[in-house]
Structures are given as C-alpha cells and as structure tokens.
Amino acid sequence: MQVPxxxxxxxxxxxxxxxxxxxxxxxxxxxxxxxPEVRTLEQQVAAYSQCxxxxxxxxxxxxxxxxxxxxxxxxxxEVLTSPFTFFATAGTIARTGARxxxxxxxxxxxxxxxxxxxxxxxxxxxxxxxxxxxxxxxxRVRALMPVHLYGQVADMAAxxxxxxxxxxxxxxxxxxAIGAADERGQRAGSFGDIGCLSFFPTKNxxxxxxxxxxxxxxxxxxxxxxxxxxxxxxxxxxxxLIGGNFRIDELQAAVLNVKLPHLDAWSAARQRNASFYDAGxxxxxxxxxxxxxxxxxxHIYNQYVIRTPERDALRxxxxxRGVGTEIYYPVPLHLQQCFAYLGGRPGDYPQxxxxxxxxxxxxxxxxxxxxxxHYVIDAVRGYYRR
Ligand SMILES: *Cc1c(COP(=O)(O)O)cnc(C)c1O
Numbered sequence: 001m002q003v004p005x006x007x008x009x010x011x012x013x014x015x016x017x018x019x020x021x022x023x024x025x026x027x028x029x030x031x032x033x034x035x036p037e038v039r040t041l042e043q044q045v046a047a048y049s050q051c052x053x054x055x056x057x058x059x060x061x062x063x064x065x066x067x068x069x070x071x072x073x074x075x076x077x078e079v080l081t082s083p084f085t086f087f088a089t090a091g092t093i094a095r096t097g098a099r100x101x102x103x104x105x106x107x108x109x110x111x112x113x114x115x116x117x118x119x120x121x122x123x124x125x126x127x128x129x130x131x132x133x134x135x136x137x138x139x140r141v142r143a144l145m146p147v148h149l150y151g152q153v154a155d156m157a158a159x160x161x162x163x164x165x166x167x168x169x170x171x172x173x174x175x176x177a178i179g180a181a182d183e184r185g186q187r188a189g190s191f192g193d194i195g196c197l198s199f200f201p202t203k204n205x206x207x208x209x210x211x212x213x214x215x216x217x218x219x220x221x222x223x224x225x226x227x228x229x230x231x232x233x234x235x236x237x238x239x240x241l242i243g244g245n246f247r248i249d250e251l252q253a254a255v256l257n258v259k260l261p262h263l264d265a266w267s268a269a270r271q272r273n274a275s276f277y278d279a280g281x282x283x284x285x286x287x288x289x290x291x292x293x294x295x296x297x298x299h300i301y302n303q304y305v306i307r308t309p310e311r312d313a314l315r316x317x318x319x320x321r322g323v324g325t326e327i328y329y330p331v332p333l334h335l336q337q338c339f340a341y342l343g344g345r346p347g348d349y350p351q352x353x354x355x356x357x358x359x360x361x362x363x364x365x366x367x368x369x370x371x372x373x374h375y376v377i378d379a380v381r382g383y384y385r386r
Pocket of ligand 1: 059060061062085086088089147173175176198199200210211212
C-alpha cells in the first residue's frame with residue numbers, strides 16, 4: 001500500500017464539475033483582476049474568520065508582508081516571533097528592514113510560548129518614552145507575530161494580554177489555521193490587528209496556485225492594505241504610499257469560492273483521522289508523543305505532527321513502507337544561514353531546536369481511507385517492534 005503525505009486528486013475529482021464551471025465563468029467574463037469572485041471570497045472568508053474585513057492577496061507570504069507594511073514596520077523595528085515556523089514568518093519581517101526577534105516555543109503545542117515572550121519583554125527590553133527598546137540592538141520592539149502552527153491557535157489570551165500591556169501590534173500568521181479556534185470559539189486571525197491566511201494548495205483551503213488573505217477588524221488598517229495591494233495608488237496613479245502588486249487572481253478566488261463550503265467537512269475529516277491516529281498510537285506513549293490538542297479548542301490539523309527522539313530512523317522505516325512523511329521544520333529560523341546577521345547560536349532556543357530534531361508529520365488529509373490509516377499505524381508500531 002502507498003499512503004502519500006497528501007493526495008489532492010482525491011479532493012479534486014468529486015468537485016471537478018463545479019470547479020471547471022467556475023473557471024469557465026471567469027474565462028467567459030475575461031475579468032481576471034479584482035472582480036466579483038474576489039469580492040465574494042473576501043466576504044465569505046471574513047465571516048468564516050469572525051472578522052469584519054478581508055482582503056484577498058497573492059499568497060500567504062504577501063499577506064504577512066502587506067500586514068507589516070500597513071502597520072509601518074520597517075528599519076529600526078523589531079518583531080517578536082517564533083523560531084519554529086515556515087520561513088515566510090521571519091522572512092517577511094526581514095524584508096521590511098525590521099529584525100525578527102525570536103522567543104522559544106511551548107514544547108507541548110510547538111506554538112510561541114507566551115511565558116517566554118513575557119519574560120523576554122520584562123527582562124530584556126526597556127521603555128524609553130513612547131518606545132519599547134531592545135538595548136542589544138537599539139531597535140524598537142513594535143509587533144508580535146504569533147503563528148498558529150499545524151492548525152492550532154497559539155495561546156492568544158496570554159499573548160494578547162502581553163501585547164496590550166507592551167503596546168505591541170499583533171499580526172497572526174494563520175496560514176495553517178483557517179477556521180481554527182481557541183477554547184472560547186474565537187477563530188484564528190480575529191485576535192490581533194491583522195490575521196494572515198494562505199491558500200497554498202497544501203493548506204486546508206487550497207487554491208490552484210498561490211493565494212492568500214488578510215483579515216482584520218480594523219477598518220482603517222483594511223483600507224490601508226487595500227491601497228497598498230495595488231502599489232499604494234489612490235486615486236489611481238497617485239501614490240501617497242509605496243505598495244506593491246499583492247493582488248489575488250479572480251481565477252483563484254473562483255476556485256476558492258467553490259471549495260470554501262466544503263472546508264468544515266474537510267477539517268472535520270482531518271480531526272477524525274487525528275483521533276484515529278491518537279487511539280492507534282496510544283500504546284506507544286513511552287516512545288512517541290502524539291499532538292496535544294488544547295481541550296475544547298478547534299484544531300484543524302493542517303498537519304498531524306508526532307515527536308520522537310528516533311525521528312530520522314522512524315521516517316526511513318515509513319518511507320521504506322510507502323508512507324509519505326515530512327519534517328516541518330528541520331532548521332529553526334535563528335539557525336538559518338540568511339539570518340546569521342541576527343547572531344543566533346545553537347542553544348539559544350532549546351525547545352525549538354529539539355522540536356526541529358524530533359518532529360515528523362504523518363499523512364492526515366481528509367480523504368485517507370480507514371485501511372490507509374490502519375496501515376500507517378501498523379507501520380509506526382512495526383518500527384518499535386523490530
Ligand atoms: C504556508 C505558510 C506561509 C506562506 O504562505 P504561502 O501562501 O505559501 O506564501 C506562511 N506561514 C506559514 C506558517 C505557512 O505555513
């Protein structure tokens with residue numbers, strides 16, 4: 001048996017007809033830029049994310065970059081984030097000219113540790129007038145960028161409380177977490193100033209290419225992002241701001257409008273698969289840790305990530321048996337070559353480093369059959385029985 005990490009063909013087949021019809025409608029209209037499909041998608045995703053506003057953009061990465069630009073983050077600024085995330089989280093911070101400032105993760109959820117953020121701010125930063133300064137660089141700490149990793153909302157109650165006290169802006173990297181919610185039912189992207197979603201094909205809601213969205217409850221910020229999305233020109237050809245081309249394609253919006261009504265069922269199927277794995281891998285609790293889902297919260301399992309010190313050997317064992325896996329992510333961001341100028345050293349963020357060495361994502365996509373789930377569980381058990 002083969003169990004790929006992800007098989008998008010199984011999602012496409014039953015929806016091929018309405019998807020192709022939607023694409024044809026856009027082709028017939030020949031309106032490819034910011035048309036009715038984009039407006040519909042923005043309204044739907046805003047509502048889905050419990051936000052007043054949503055702005056379709058070209059990718060999750062561009063959503064993050066646009067959010068940072070709209071908040072005026074740039075040279076001389078520092079943005080606090082997790083070192084254990086996809087590159088774009090810190091990559092976009094650096095691209096604005098600001099410096100990514102890392103705090104360690106919670107080893108249980110793999111999300112940014114609210115306690116680490118609080119003690120960093122209390123112990124290593126100083127108030128000077130209106131500014132919060134990081135004396136080591138002289139930079140102003142302006143914003144916090146938590147990541148809802150693998151589809152589970154970070155500890156936003158604590159992080160927002162800290163952000164309010166230190167007057168930090170909050171940009172949520174919700175690229176993996178559309179529809180995820182905390183214990184009170186509040187959805188990813190709706191806590192901070194701006195939430196950033198990705199519709200990369202491997203995310204729970206995937207386009208036929210690149211696309212993303214910025215959600216917000218702040219009308220002024222939304223308006224600013226709307227202007228920056230098209231080179232900062234308003235009225236057209238009159239530029240008070242330097243923006244970029246951050247537009248989402250009408251074709252991608254049309255695809256996403258067909259898929260969005262199915263998202264809840266897909267995320268529920270991922271949760272069912274996760275429960276199946278949880279039960280099947282329980283007997284290995286001494287050797288292997290299954291994901292910790294916060295009680296009462298809504299984890300949408302963009303990834304199902306286990307942890308074991310024998311990660312690499314287990315991965316090889318699974319590969320040999322036709323089970324696709326991936327490591328999200330093998331190198332914490334403070335140890336990336338391009339961030340050497342930030343001065344990160346091995347040992348700086350021990351929990352992130354341990355997670356990078358021990359975590360492994362198993363196939364979790366909605367269409368997995370029960371036979372496939374059994375096969376993966378048996379393959380993992382088989383490794384520990386050798
Ligand atoms: C996917 C992802 C992004 C970037 O989204 P793209 O649409 O691929 O540009 C950013 N952050 C995280 C955590 C992601 O998983």
